[in-house]
Amino acid sequence: MTLQYQLKEGNYHLYDLSTPVSKVTGEHRLRLKTDTVAIAFEASTGALREHGSPQRIHCWANNTRRRLRASGALEHANDIVVVSGPLPIDEINKCLKIDGYCRDMFTRLRDLPHGKRLSHASHQHTSH
Numbered sequence: 001m002t003l004q005y006q007l008k009e010g011n012y013h014l015y016d017l018s019t020p021v022s023k024v025t026g027e028h029r030l031r032l033k034t035d036t037v038a039i040a041f042e043a044s045t046g047a048l049r050e051h052g053s054p055q056r057i058h059c060w061a062n063n064t065r066r067r068l069r070a071s072g073a074l075e076h077a078n079d080i081v082v083v084s085g086p087l088p089i090d091e092i093n094k095c096l097k098i099d100g101y102c103r104d105m106f107t108r109l110r111d112l113p114h115g116k117r118l119s120h121a122s123h124q125h126t127s128h
Helices: 054-070 074-078 089-097 101-107 115-123
Strands: 003-008 011-016 029-034 037-042 048-052 080-085
Touching (some): 037 054, 048 089, 054 074, 089 101
Antiparallel strands (some): 003 011, 037 048
């Protein structure tokens, strides 16, 4: 399955690019529509663990940390990081495609532009 996020009408749409394009809509199968995106990954390796709607991802992370701590794997529990918000589409998609990229994105998080403003700015051609 090849997944890709796109920003449409102010929402993040997750498409499954391995599905055929619809003859009606001209798009691949829509897997998720959400206002913001959350990404869970391992801080030590940058490996992507989960992504999707913030509520689901934060719930997944809390449950996974709880299970890991209960089994004595405190270090692994503390290694799970969740980043959520209006992230730039290209950064989200790189996290999905490139092993370890989440850690790189995390180190630059405070310098990243607001994901939704970036998309609108690229379509406007105004000069100051």
